[in-house]
Amino acid sequence: MTDSNQIQMDQREVRRRIEARLASRHCKEKLFRGLGIASIAFGVLAVLVLFTDIISKGSSAFVQTQIQLQVTYDPAVLGIDTVDEESLPWANFDGVIRAALRERFPEVTSRRDKRALYSLVSNGAGFNLRARLEDNPDLLGKTETVWVTADDDVDTYLKSLSKTEDGFLGRTSEQQLGWIQSLRDSGEMEKHFNTTFFTNGDSREPEQAGIRAALVGSLYTLLVTLALSFPIGVAAAIYLEEFAPKNRWTDLIEVNINNLAAVPSIVFGLLGLAIFINFFELPRSAPLVGGLVLTLMTLPTIIISSRASLKSVPPSIREAAMGMGASRMQVVLHHVLPLAMPGMLTGAIIGMAQALGETAPLLMIGMVAFIVDVPHGITDPSTVLPVQIFLWADSPERAFVERTSAAIMVLLAVLITMNTCAVWLRKKLERRW
Amino acid sequence: ARDHISIVGSSTVYPFTTVVAERFSRATQYKTPVVESTGTGGGMKLFCQGVGENTADITGASRRIKQSELDMCNGNGVDVVEVLIGYDGIVLANARGEAPFELSRKDIFLALAKDVPNPDGSETLVPNPYKTWKDVNPALPAHDIEVLGPPPTSGTRDAFAELAMEGGCKKFDWIAAKKKEDKNAYKAICHNIREDGAYVEAGENDNLIVNKLVASPKALGIFGFSFLDQNADKVQGSLIEGEAPTFESIADQAYPVSRPLYIYVKKAHVNVVPGIKQFLAEFTNARAWGDEGYLADKGMIPLPTAKRQQVATDVRKLNALSNLAAK
Amino acid sequence: MRNVNVFYGETQAIHDVSLDIGRNQVVAMIGPSGCGKSTFLRCLNRMNDTIDTCRVEGELSLDGEAIYGPKVDVVPLRARVGMVFQKPNPFPKTIYENVAYGPKIHGIASRRAELDEIVENSLRRAGLWNEVKDRLDKPGTGLSGGQQQRLCIARAIAVSPEVILMDEPCSALDPIATARIEELIDELSENYTIAIVTHSMQQAARVSQRTAYFHLGKLVEVNDTETVFTNPQHELTEAYITGRFG
Amino acid sequence: MRNVNVFYGETQAIHDVSLDIGRNQVVAMIGPSGCGKSTFLRCLNRMNDTIDTCRVEGELSLDGEAIYGPKVDVVPLRARVGMVFQKPNPFPKTIYENVAYGPKIHGIASRRAELDEIVENSLRRAGLWNEVKDRLDKPGTGLSGGQQQRLCIARAIAVSPEVILMDEPCSALDPIATARIEELIDELSENYTIAIVTHSMQQAARVSQRTAYFHLGKLVEVNDTETVFTNPQHELTEAYITGRFG
Amino acid sequence: MQTSTLFALLLLLILVAYGTGFSRAISTARSRGGIRSLASLPTYYGVHTALWCGLPALVILATWLIFDDAIIRSLVMGGIADRPQSISGQNLLYAQIQNLASGNLVGESTPQIQAAAERLTSLRNSGQWLQTALILILATGLGAFALLRISPQMRAREKVEKVLRIILLFCACAAIFTTVGILLSVLFESIRFFNHVPVTEFLFGLHWSPQMALREDQVGSSGAFGAVPLFTGTLMVSAIAMFVAVPVGLMSAIYLAEYASNRVRAFAKPLIEILAGVPTVVYGFFAALTVAPFIRDLAQTVGLEASSESALAAGLVMGVMIIPFVSSLSDDVINAVPQSMRDGALGLGSTKSETVRKVVIPAALPGIVGGVLLAVSRAIGETMIVVMAAGLAANLTANPLESVTTVTVQIVTLLVGDQEFDSPKTLAAFALGLMLFISTLILNFIALHVVKKYREQYD
């Protein structure tokens, strides 16, 4: 009984001590929780800051200044008589545009002034006309009103007007300003949606530059990467986790894989150059090689996360299947793999995101290049989005600044689409049981 | 077999080769050449590997080919045709809103060299003691010396060392005299850039340097002329020897810090890879590299007319370069 | 407890249960699987709070204080109402740390010596001291199932609770280990109030003073253990304890 | 089985155990925790193969065929010797697929209708058909514990094994569910040989014809269940069954 | 036939082989009392047949594709009487022939070359036919062979699984191959580098300046190749990055796993994961133009000397970038900690944070360490941010406000800059790569052992 009494007293003492510390513990709890929220907020804030920064810089690239001109497809100026495959490439569409400009501003006469006038219009604008004429050969000899793309200097000036009072003049002269003013007043100069940005490959003229080639290149490259790294990574993870005996060798492989994750990506480029290009003689600048290199680079990530998700499958499931007389392979294929798949997908997505944003290793294998033509296969020369961004970020022309950001927006859009797909896929797979 | 021209090489020449490549493919039926930006040395390495369809046809260089590179090329059976295409000005600039600098090459040398002649006038070298521009030259502002420039691995840096630093260094007679005795020592004095933080290696992205200048208005930056041209609202070029870096002053060589740009063509490929001749023809056409050509629009400083003609005829003959001294 | 209702989302798991538990008593709860024994037990120290969908209605009180009162802090509540789970769940720490965990977080011991004492006392009372005194710094997960369960009990009593809830503490153990635990419960009941959920009627008969029989979320009968087993008032109870049920 | 020795790495878990199991008999294995019952049971269908450190010596045979023979394929072996585990572990698939899995991988049914029939029969025999027939396409993990265990039994009998091994099949279940399973074992013993490990001597007494008592990795006694419980030959056995032990 | 069509045809054949194998297995079984009499499921017989049909054919096809060009080339070149002696000359000639054969526009060509081009075309054609015939015969032949061998006793499953296992093993070895490849591609250059620069100087030298290193026309001034400043720089930048990423990432993971409602989780997790995908150029600009000047100004207001490029700026921004690596992986492992652990702790009256800190995190630690390790790896490997924000100056300093450089940055600048073929300047990149490789290897070994020990203790 005394023992019991002592315990009762003890309990009271204990209660007192607990009460004494309660406040500080709850305080800590709140603090901890607050820290958690702050961390999340920090992460989300970082995303938002980056996004607003990029969007504010890049959104203007989605419109493009255009000039309305009365053009006459005069055979004499064009230098062709008929519209066909043969003659079109030689036709002088620039001449047509120049004639139209001279007509619009008849007061310009001196050679110097004319040059200044011509430079209002993008020097790729002739291609718009060529495309029109190709679609509609009847236009030859006729006159029509078309919108042609303005030069990047004009475009940059116009866009900067909305930001500052005077606008960024750059290399635009007083005289050109006058013409621009007159065109704007008469509604012959407007900003239109920039389709070129999505339909063209790279160009040295900012107003003609687009991301199509890089986007397609990225898709091809990622396709190769995904098609190789996911199966190989999952297979490697399965072997290591389910079949390999646990010994020094597996330790070695494990360390090896972790270590590969730390190898700077450019070293993978060196490897790719030595093996795929110099030894196997695969073509330079091709998505095939890029994909191979990125596969080697993302494999560790995928293997590590796949192993983690294989580990998290409860052993009771394996036992159950094994007890049913399923072979090891069947246990893995029928039970373990489906359960581990959502986790593996997460890893694959992280790996793919990494591959999608990578530039350095591609430098060594020739994908950091100026490529205009949209690739049609995995062996055509092509570049990828981050490289395009990198190259544009390094270009002197002011108009590339907004295009750089716009390309980043596209890259992020691809990324977000990928993530959404992964989340959706994960949900779908998980809901099955 | 490859049906497009493959071009590698300098990042400085890259903007110019690409624009030619684009126009060339528009004007002809050839595929657009693929232009890689690998740096001058990297380009040379790829270019000189040998001949055959998996090697590059053309390489760009922001300096002349070195004898060692030429030897390597020749050793691998590569005959190279040299084409001087124009000049690039290297500018020192600071942010607009601050007073523009007026520098001499001597100022530049004294401000940036690792070791400078002893300020007391004796013919010895001391580690660079100057902290502010005013220390270098009383006419300059009292800002700390802070110059953002390319790293040692960049061709621009080499050119800057050779043209600006050496130019200033030569002004000290006793150093200039060393050139004859011990060329290496002379170069070491003239080319070595200080490493105590006054010179900031800022990477090879010139746009980044421009924007960093805006962020730190007291600093100077070193970059190519085309970036000054395009960012005239943000930065202003410093006057060197009284000359502002303008298109004209660089073209007539009044502005002292400009370097030649080259492309090198693999002679053996000319009849193998479709379009090389036509590409060269486009490059050496007046509408491209002429005074009012589109390359000038992009910021390349054209050659003088006479020089242009001479290069154009040489190119047509496709004379291979065998020895640097021969030129 | 009065008129306790517990809901998981839409479905009601406990219907209107009222039950009084006296001090230093052992109350056993029996009933077929899924009848809500665990759920009810978990109400007593608000462990149900951790389940999002779970909602508890009714009045539950401990020493006159409402358990689900708006101002009640679950932390000291759970220190007063300890819990032992069906599956032994020692922390992946050393044996010593397992037992010292509660006193540490609650700040019960201010000095190391005091802590040592509490650990030793608790392990002694859980009848584990002699078996583990030489390997206090070995991981608790390395013990056998029965030992692990006793470790969990030691862990629970280390904070000197008033009530100990046990949810089928022996179902993962062999008879010998079970017997030890039952002995232990007997000893502990001198100082603690114990509510135990069990599958085994024999066990309920052996250890408890009062027995409550649950059926489909309802409390069918609660009475002295002897009465319940020898003279059940309700036919369901009778059916269950005679094994006719199901 | 003759002179079976099992080692986990260095430590020996089973010492020289010899035991014969007759056809269509229920053999219960009892013994204190950790005495090697599970280990022994798992030898019978080579489930120990999955544990790297585990090494089995001695002769084990099934219908005269050596189980650990060099040419034995464990897959058909495990189809002949089914296993039910302590914790119900249905696959995270539908109820139908759970039962159909074995027949599928062993190629027992060639047509869908045949498979349906097997599934229905197995579930019927496991006494689960009526409870689940309307929700065959619901996940098996959604059932109650007892149902899950019966599902596991249904799954095991779906491949028509000769022997069924059960490792404490009822320890996670309530008495009613346990009773159902015991009934089931009784029914199954008409057609199958069953080896069951249990903690509950009552259970052993209820369901088995023969009982083997293990102690510290040794087989102490094996005899008709009645004999073991009424007239144990060995004092250890007696001590254990009278509860004096430990 | 085009290789691609051949490939498609081969796939078709494989499918057919599967189908016939499958049905043959069933029909064999029918006469003996159903598929139970088969040693394996009919599917496995199908796969077995398909493997026989497809695997050798694919291997042969691959080998063919690797070697056919070389063979055709030697045939064509052998037919030319006065072919150039030098290999490069031959390369060139062959390229010309190829271009001619594929109808590209090239300059003038001799009749001999034209003949060679025709020969090339015809060789290619016959090669294609030969290839097609060989592959098809091989595939059908072996497929038929496998089909004939189908018998109820054949253990098709075991054979198929053996092949599968070998394939799996092969995949697992991909990592080893990569490592060997990397070692091979850096080892020789590194050895050449160490011929110029002694290992000890490289490892223990305190001064890094590839600046004027042995320029061909400048023998006198040799550069300094002490890698210590690079490694300390790498350490500092990575440490700063981890200093940001580990707490923030871990706390986010904890919050998401333990506190957040499902909706917050579903929204915040993918959002934060985006951080890992933003191109590093963007971070680089952000670090260089926003963070670095901000830090400099801040430091100056409190009276500290700070350069406009600082390790701090690069590290901070890099930390933001790798938050998702820590948070996503930690989130997964925290979720994998069994609920019973939490119940145990909560039942004792711990607050949620105590449960997390004292029980959940220790239990999840091995997994978290794995995630952190991955993040460290990423931090070490990152270049762009450091180039843009921390500069390229190899300062040996412990002051995060100064500019530093990292190993990978130096590798990249040395490799893409104006290189010299044989100078240590370019070779140094390879040596650095090797050192980095070895040091991370050691790091990983240590980490593996620590984690293992930890596991042993608590499993």
Ligand SMILES: Nc1ncnc2c1ncn2[C@@H]1O[C@H](COP(=O)(O)OP(=O)(O)OP(=O)(O)O)[C@@H](O)[C@H]1O
């Ligand atoms: N987290 C939950 N969400 C929804 N329903 C639940 C949850 N936990 C329990 N239930 C349901 O509440 C009812 C009561 O469950 P409880 O666990 O209290 O039963 P029990 O008597 O302890 O059973 P057992 O003897 O099997 O432990 C059951 O029908 C169960 O399905």
Ligand SMILES: Nc1ncnc2c1ncn2[C@@H]1O[C@H](COP(=O)(O)OP(=O)(O)OP(=O)(O)O)[C@@H](O)[C@H]1O
């Ligand atoms: N995977 C393993 N590795 C090492 N030792 C093991 C392993 N599994 C079991 N053991 C040891 O083998 C002995 C026998 O274990 P077994 O599981 O067969 O006992 P049991 O009689 O089934 O006990 P229980 O009644 O608790 O299930 C025990 O001492 C145990 O610690």
Ligand SMILES: [Mg+2]
């Ligand atoms: Mg319960």
Ligand SMILES: [Mg+2]
């Ligand atoms: Mg057992």
Ligand SMILES: O=P([O-])([O-])[O-]
């Ligand atoms: O690319 P570079 O011109 O600096 O060699």
